[in-house]
Amino acid sequence: MFRKILIANRGEIAVRVIRACRELGITSVAVYSDVDRASLHVRKADEAYHLGPAAAAESYLNIEKIIKAAKASTAEAIHPGYGFLSENPAFARACADAGLKFIGPTASAMQMMGSKTHAREQMANAGLPIVPGTSRPLQSPEEAHEVAAHIGYPIMLKAAAGGGGKGMRLVHEPAQLNSALDSATSEAQRAFGDGSVYIEKAILSPRHIEMQVLADEHGDTVYLGERECSLQRRHQKVLEEAPSPFVDSEMRRRMGEVAVRVAQAAGYTNAGTVEFLVDQEKNFYFLEMNTRLQVEHPVTELITGLDLVHLQIRIAAGEKLPFTQDEVRIRGHAIECRIYAEDPDNDYLPSPGKITLLLAPSGPGIRRDSGMYEGWTVPIDYDPLLAKLIGYGTDREQAISRLVRALNEYFVGGIKTNISLFRRILQDEDFHRGRVDTGFLDRLLGSMRSEVQAKDARVAAIAAAVFAHLDAASASTNGGGRASADETFSSWKRLARLEALRESSQ
Amino acid sequence: MLYDVIIDGENHRLELDRPDGGWRCRLDGFELRIDAVLARPDVLSILIGGKAYEIKRERVANDMHLWVGSSRYAVEVRDPRSLRSRRTGASTDQGPKRLLASMPGKVVRVMLRENAPVEAGQGVLVVEAMKMQNEIKSPKKGIVHKIVADVGTAVNAGDLLAIVE
Numbered sequence: 193m194f195r196k197i198l199i200a201n202r203g204e205i206a207v208r209v210i211r212a213c214r215e216l217g218i219t220s221v222a223v224y225s226d227v228d229r230a231s232l233h234v235r236k237a238d239e240a241y242h243l244g245p246a247a248a249a250e251s252y253l254n255i256e257k258i259i260k261a262a263k264a265s266t267a268e269a270i271h272p273g274y275g276f277l278s279e280n281p282a283f284a285r286a287c288a289d290a291g292l293k294f295i296g297p298t299a300s301a302m303q304m305m306g307s308k309t310h311a312r313e314q315m316a317n318a319g320l321p322i323v324p325g326t327s328r329p330l331q332s333p334e335e336a337h338e339v340a341a342h343i344g345y346p347i348m349l350k351a352a353a354g355g356g357g358k359g360m361r362l363v364h365e366p367a368q369l370n371s372a373l374d375s376a377t378s379e380a381q382r383a384f385g386d387g388s389v390y391i392e393k394a395i396l397s398p399r400h401i402e403m404q405v406l407a408d409e410h411g412d413t414v415y416l417g418e419r420e421c422s423l424q425r426r427h428q429k430v431l432e433e434a435p436s437p438f439v440d441s442e443m444r445r446r447m448g449e450v451a452v453r454v455a456q457a458a459g460y461t462n463a464g465t466v467e468f469l470v471d472q473e474k475n476f477y478f479l480e481m482n483t484r485l486q487v488e489h490p491v492t493e494l495i496t497g498l499d500l501v502h503l504q505i506r507i508a509a510g511e512k513l514p515f516t517q518d519e520v521r522i523r524g525h526a527i528e529c530r531i532y533a534e535d536p537d538n539d540y541l542p543s544p545g546k547i548t549l550l551l552a553p554s555g556p557g558i559r560r561d562s563g564m565y566e567g568w569t570v571p572i573d574y575d576p577l578l579a580k581l582i583g584y585g586t587d588r589e590q591a592i593s594r595l596v597r598a599l600n601e602y603f604v605g606g607i608k609t610n611i612s613l614f615r616r617i618l619q620d621e622d623f624h625r626g627r628v629d630t631g632f633l634d635r636l637l638g639s640m641r642s643e644v645q646a647k648d649a650r651v652a653a654i655a656a657a658v659f660a661h662l663d664a665a666s667a668s669t670n671g672g673g674r675a676s677a678d679e680t681f682s683s684w685k686r687l688a689r690l691e692a693l694r695e696s697s698q
Numbered sequence: 699m700l701y702d703v704i705i706d707g708e709n710h711r712l713e714l715d716r717p718d719g720g721w722r723c724r725l726d727g728f729e730l731r732i733d734a735v736l737a738r739p740d741v742l743s744i745l746i747g748g749k750a751y752e753i754k755r756e757r758v759a760n761d762m763h764l765w766v767g768s769s770r771y772a773v774e775v776r777d778p779r780s781l782r783s784r785r786t787g788a789s790t791d792q793g794p795k796r797l798l799a800s801m802p803g804k805v806v807r808v809m810l811r812e813n814a815p816v817e818a819g820q821g822v823l824v825v826e827a828m829k830m831q832n833e834i835k836s837p838k839k840g841i842v843h844k845i846v847a848d849v850g851t852a853v854n855a856g857d858l859l860a861i862v863e
Contacts, residue, residue: 533828535801535855536770537761537772538800538801538855541800541801541827541830541832542801542802542803542827542828542830543758543801543802543855544802544803544827544828545758545802548740549738549739549740549741549754551741551754572802572803572804572827572828572852573828574828574829575828575829576828576830596768599767599768600767600768602768603741603754603756603765605740605754605755605756605757606757606758607758608756608758611768612765612768612769612770614768615767615768615769648751648766648767648769648771649705649706649708649771650705650710650725651744651746651751651753651766652705652753652764652766652771652773653703653705653710653712653725654712654723654725654730654732654744654746655734655742655744655751655753655764655766656701656703656705656712656762656764656773656775657701657703657712657714657723657775658714658721658732658734658742658744659742659753659755659764659775660701660775661699661701661714661716662734662736664699
């Protein structure tokens with residue numbers, strides 16, 4: 193077993209891995225950029241090394257600096273978390289070259305899955321189900337028209353190097369194809385430095401279901417059940433659950449077996465996820481393989497009783513899988529809410545800033561993986577994910593009711609978050625029936641707000657007046673009532689400043 | 699004391715007094731039995747006719763929201779005796795328009811220079827935060843009178859970025 197591990201990440205996932213290290217008696221090493229000195233992962237780790245400026249390219253994405261920190265700390269292995277360098281084959285290779293164990297798959301397995309077109313080709317060759325379309329980047333608009341006509345509209349354009357919805361376009365008819373091709377290509381070029389796109393048949397109202405796999409370095413691969421990830425916005429997942437309400441045990445077995453074959457075809461080791469698109473008739477198609485630990489791994493941990501980060505570390509240390517496929521049991525139901533620093537009043541745009549108040553939920557069936565704390569300033573430089581709230585229950589209904597209860601207890605002050613969104617999701621009738629697809633969230637946000645809202649409006653009105661009354665009272669007793677009076681003053685000042693600017697511009 | 703409270707766009711009139719340290723409350727003319735304790739700054743424990751609520755106050759820039767459980771309400775409080783209203787003047791197409799940052803972040807691109815003509819809906823500059831880019835568009839046709847925040851400027855939500863005339 194390793195003595196010391198460096199975690200090449202930040203935020204809640206770095207904290208998650210540090211906790212696992214501590215549980216296994218391994219010394220943890222954090223790395224941080226200028227703006228993360230006071231971040232939770234640095235506070236929780238046993239050791240910490242400064243990388244450089246806030247820009248990811250000069251810190252968390254800088255292979256050279258991270259390897260240097262690992263050597264300086266005498267770490268034996270590196271856990272990449274998710275995002276940043278986690279799916280970068282050059283990083284895995286650099287680790288190996290420096291004599292450090294990369295906790296994840298080999299560079300070659302990563303490389304094969306990194307190109308979506310290449311992965312599609314390999315999987316088609318292995319006889320696995322893929323969405324009909326091309327397996328090579330398109331060479332010309334003429335070829336695009338030809339292929340699209342052949343597989344039939346609607347079609348989806350996708351970036352070969354892609355992810356996160358960048359360089360992706362839904363095309364309903366031939367007239368739209370040229371302009372969609374142009375915009376997808378330039379977006380892919382900007383996002384990934386590679387403008388190649390390919391065509392897939394568009395599956396309308398699909399579900400996005402993924403299968404967790406785990407492979408040791410001795411040839412054994414198992415699947416640990418699926419996660420339903422259809423609740424997305426701007427192609428980013430918002431809420432995930434396991435098991436999927438749409439998948440029965442027979443379908444789970446078939447998907448699991450395909451996922452294991454996918455992993456084996458790639459010579460895959462460690463934890464990975466095979467993503468599938470599932471149509472209304474329960475046909476499933478290989479979409480891509482994520483060669484890392486997923487954000488949503490806790491839901492699988494809760495329903496299998498396994499600790500995926502412990503297992504990742506054990507596998508990387510050369511241990512054999514401590515169980516067989518037959519011993520994997522799925523029990524209960526788990527749902528994860530991704531708490532983002534986003535402004536619900538402003539189309540869910542980012543809302544970084546200082547957290548002035550944090551009330552955190554706890555109690556039965558609640559797990560919270562968080563990277564924030566009261567008094568911490570959320571930097572503008574990285575992902576808006578603050579924390580994950582996971583509810584577990586003996587069945588789906590109980591998991592939902594525990595989450596609804598916990599969300600009542602959850603509050604983040606000083607910045608805006610998407611917490612209020614989850615109440616709407618969890619109380620939606622279609623969600624309760626398990627009728628979710630990738631269009632669910634946009635439909636929900638497009639609909640009127642629920643009537644639950646009106647019920648407590650009078651309570652809010654009374655509370656607002658009480659707050660105003662108490663503010664005024666404290667302002668008069670302690671000669672200024674520091675916090676609230678200062679804030680009012682500064683917003684007045686700002687208003688005055690804006691007025692002055694308007695005046696001067698007239 | 700009298701308070702005019704607007705919750706999600708709806709008006710309520712509150713009368714609050716504190717006889718002997720207790721509370722007397724009238725909501726839209728109806729007398730209610732309430733008790734309130736500030737548990738910590740921005741967290742209120744309130745009893746209304748025996749029902750218990752925990753209310754959290756969210757204050758970001760000039761916005762105020764109250765949370766009753768996980769329901770979130772936009773709130774504005776006015777002192778009816780004050781003639782001054784904080785939200786003045788409905789916006790019209792007349793006069794100069796101020797382009798404000800809709801989120802905190804950094805200005806990463808300025809597409810139009812000062813004195814450049816601009817169409818309604820045309821992008822003037824781009825603010826980036828947390829890997830998201832937000833294009834700030836001109837609300838009207840005119841000319842770019844002033845670029846207040848240039849490339850590299852860190853801005854807060856509501857900060858003035860540019861003026862279109």
